[in-house]
Amino acid sequence: MTALASRETPVVTPSPPAGRTWHRPALGVLLLATAALYLWDLGASGWANAFYSAAAQAGSQTWKALFFGSSDAANAITVDKTPAALWVMSLSARLFGVNAWSVLVPQALMGVGSVWLLYAAVRRVSGPAAGLVAGLVLALTPAAALMFRFNNPDALLVLLLVAAAYCVVRAIEKASPRWLALAGVAVGFGFLAKMLQAFLVLPAFALAYLVAAPVSLGKRLLHLLGALAATLVSAGWYLLVVALWPVADRPYIGGSQTNSLWELVFGYNGFGRITGDEVGSVGGGGGGGWGSTGLTRLFGSEMAGGIAWLLPPAVLALGAGLWFTRRAPRTDRSRAALLLWGGWLLVTALVFSYMGGIIHPYYTVALAPAIAALVGTAAVQLWRLRDQPAASGLLTGGVALTALTTYLLLSDSSWQPWLAPTVLVGGLLAAVALFFAAHLTRRAASAVAALAVVVLLAGSGAYTLATAATTHSGAIPSAGPSSGFGFRGGAPGGGRGGPGSLLSTTTPGASLTALLQKDAEKYTWTAATVLSNAAAGYQLASGAPVMAVGGFNGTDPYPTLEQFQQYVESGRIHYFLGEGMTMRGTSGSDTAQEIADWVASHYASSTVDGVTVYDLTATA
Incomplete structure (x- = not known):
């Protein structure tokens, strides 16, 4: 996007001089506010997903249960995921006792860490202002607030993937194989949190490095092979240990039909999620019962409330950025960042849109960092170039598109009916004002910019606050208020009721x-x-x-x-x-x-x- 000023010689936004440290207190405020949002009244959700809380309890009692992710301390059977997220919860429970806070606080801290790492990654390419906007967008994404206040593996997955993206950004700067290998390690441990889903970012990371790293093609390929090896080792060591462990001396691998972690990785939690052919699944078998597939899936009632608010402007930002950097040198870092975040967004969104197996609305939290990075980068860079018609036109279009998206999403809900028309009117006014922002006084332009940011985050932010104020429990939490759109606590396939069911848990008397x-x-x-x-x-x-x-x-x-x-x-x-x-x-x-x-x-x-x-x- 920075290449808009000069198509032949793109300008990478430099870091501010050492004396200008305004972004440091601003970052501190952002992180403290994020912590307050994610930690506020956290214990109200109790055990949240009791399925994982019980496994954390077991891991706090025996080291074998911790290592394997057993559902119980006697090691009968494991949960149906690789156990990295449980390692964190179990260790916390060992240190602070088994309670809702010791299980949930680590997830909230992972959210704060994700915001900080996203800021750091975006700042290195587009400057601190873009990093702050990106971090704010991530913090105020409803799916993020949901998962960083819950104890599913997605919180750790997002943290590790953002860390990996930061490492790739660092690697591209000087063609560093060490930073690229660290990115591979982060993705590998992301695999240990949620298996093959972690690998969805790999095509984008590889493409960005292959295109932009300032070194010969042969060395770029060699560096990528080294990073792939680091990924496979950091992911595969656990699979190898479990495969070699005597079967009679370990728990049964939950989610598999053959007591095999390999089957779990590549079947029930792997390619079966794509095809819908998941042996042992509820509602599975050829995609039976997990909602319609297609490009509009992320805007459906099940998914929209968690992630769709800024998805259209993020796609607009990606397209515009790639167009304006089309003549940039190969090593242009701005285009590399677009390939990284845009590839992350497109690959993951397409998989979620067309997968025929088990999928839940909260999976969309994996899209949040990419959306936030694209929106934050585009908003700041276009604002700096607002005196150019193309930039002001894109700013106008992006804000108007966001306002319209927010209006359409909120109009499907009976929650806060005044908000939809307010955002629409305010957004259209802000869009028109942005087009003429270059001709306004500095104070007036700042007011227009502030209005535009409010419009960008009004729907998403309001829904995020409602998510944080709502207790969530069971296997399938949904973002937003209990009266919002989308289904809550249920899923196709059903289950039995009573003190404990397929998707929910009740405390016995x-x-x-x-x-x-x-x-x-x-x-x-x-x-x-x-x-x-x-x-x-x-x-x-x-x-x-x-x-x-x-x-x-x-x-x-x-x-x-x-x-x-x-x-x-x-x-x-x-x-x-x-x-x-x-x-x-x-x-x-x-x-x-x-x-x-x-x-x-x-x-x-x-x-x-x-x-x-x-x-x-x-x-x-």
């Missing part, structure tokens, strides 16, 4: 909790129940291991009926909880149903706090 705690130390598992979320609720309340029969979806073939019968015979499980389950359009194993049926046919039941309880130590 005092009598049941006391029953589970009584003599718990005498058993490997104080109880077993079908579905991980059900087990998580009982385990968090009692503090004792609870076996999640069948894993998250109840479709994992662990334990087998024979294994379960052996555990019962040897006195390792005290209770079985619940009425069992019914398979609802799922694929995978029906072992969990067999176990539930066997228990119901061989043991007498009682009801405690509304939950059916089978004492497996009683006479069959």
Whole structure:
């Protein structure tokens, strides 16, 4: 975008002189405000996603559970993700005790770190003002506020990917293989947070370096091969350790049908997410039930509230920037940054738009850093060149497009009905004023710029504040207020209700909790129940291991009926909880149903706090 001033000799915005340090206190204010937003009343969401909170509890009790990401301290079965995010939560719980704050505060701090790293990455190319705007946009993205106040793996994923982008920016400056390798390491550990999703940024990173690094083509290719090796080593060491670990001495790999982490990576959580062919998934099989695909998916009711507010102006900024830098030298850093952030945005957005398998609205947080970087860079650079008709026209168009997008999104919601027309009118006025900003006095121009920023962030910021003010729990949180557009706490495929269901967890009553705690130390598992979320609720309340029969979806073939019968015979499980389950359009194993049926046919039941309880130590 800086090439607009001179198409032949692009100008890279220099860092301000040493004496001009206005951006440092501004950055401090931004980071403190972000911390306040993400930490405010954080404990109101309780355990948030109890599925991961229970695993963090288990990791705080045994190192083996921490390493493998086990759902319980007795290491029956793991969660259905690689465990890097759980390592952070488990260590926090070890240091500060098992509670909602020790689980959620690390996520909020990751959000602050992501804003800081994004500022640093954008500042190195476009200056501190652009970095501050980019950081502000990221902080006020609803999907970001949702995930940085929640305990899904996405918070760590975003932090590591932004760190990787910063390393690529540094690598491009002087063709540094060391910085490029560090980027590969960050992406590799991002893989350990959320597997193959972390690799979606690799094409953009590679393209930016291949095009712009100031060194020969051969060395650029060699550096990229070194970075790829760093990525594979930092991601693959864990897979190798798990593959070599004796199967009998580790937990079952949740989410797989063959007790294989490789299957989990490349199947259920890998290419199956693209094709929809995910064995063991709920609503899966050829994309059955995860919403319509296509370019408009991100603007649908499920996705829009979290990410769509600034998506159109970000795409406009990318297109305009690439056009104006088309004649720039190969090593132009501004164009390299456009390739980096724009490639990140386009590849990830297209995958999310067309993937036929499991997808949830909060996944869109992975788009937030790229959108923020593009918008922040374009807004500041075009403002500096506002005396040129093309720049002022793009500023006008970008603000008008943002106002229209915000109006359309808010008009689909009954939440704050006054906001949509206010943003539309204010945005159109700001757009017109921006076109003539070069002819205004400095004070008047500053007022117009302030109005434009308010319009840019009005819808997104308001929805972000509403997200922070709303408690979120269960497996599928959604951004925004409870009365906003989009679905909340539900998903195609459904699940069973009661004290613990497929997608949500309810804290058991005092009598049941006391029953589970009584003599718990005498058993490997104080109880077993079908579905991980059900087990998580009982385990968090009692503090004792609870076996999640069948894993998250109840479709994992662990334990087998024979294994379960052996555990019962040897006195390792005290209770079985619940009425069992019914398979609802799922694929995978029906072992969990067999176990539930066997228990119901061989043991007498009682009801405690509304939950059916089978004492497996009683006479069959």
